[in-house]
Amino acid sequence: MDFLASTHLHITTWIVALILFLVALAMANPKVVHMILRLDYLLIIITGVALFMKGMDYGEGMLYGLKFIAGLLVIGMMEMTLVKKTKGKPYTTFLVLVFVFFLITLFLGFKLPMGINFLA
Template identity: 60%
Template sequence: MDFLTSQTHLHITTWVVAIVLFLVAAMMQKGTKGRKVTHMILRVFYILVIITGAALFGSAMDYSMGMQYGLKFLGGILVIGMMEMVLVRSAKGKPTSMFWILFAVFLLFTLYMGFHLPMGSKLF
């Protein structure tokens, strides 16, 4: 397995775990210690997703599609931002429906770009 393939697999693994942890944290009862611990672990995975994504973004410059990969990178950052906004605002008792919708839109966009671009798997 070459470096790019292993880097891609590591990136996919980190964002899948991050999304699962996000959904688990979002479903937990507000104000519990378990939710706070899950949220802190999720923040570590945010960092891992960004680091592995930035490494892939650097590798993507060989494909002469910098703007499209840049949009995907921006979409990933927005997904992480919406995940954080949902958890923080729900912990404070504020409405989160707009952030759930934005999370879904940005996630679908980022997944589509990730699987559509040359470095991604051909899912679609």
């Protein structure tokens, strides 16, 4: 479980997901990329749960819970954006929500004790 609770593994999975999401948005028919992205969602959730359980040792369970919920909202909005795009419906609102929730999740992730302190 220590390997899954690695911050670097979690960051790698969501960077790959962000790249795949942008590639899928740029493609006309993103079926294969969308399926790979769904697999990456699972990896993000698995590593996120492992980090959440490890984060309970720091005594800031509520903030880690909020980060977990914000991360799930990012994944949900990414999925909704791609499904709306595939169906040919307007998806701008969901795209904006992806980036809003992503920024909230990044802020919480870097603020919490297991995050990377850029100012140190």
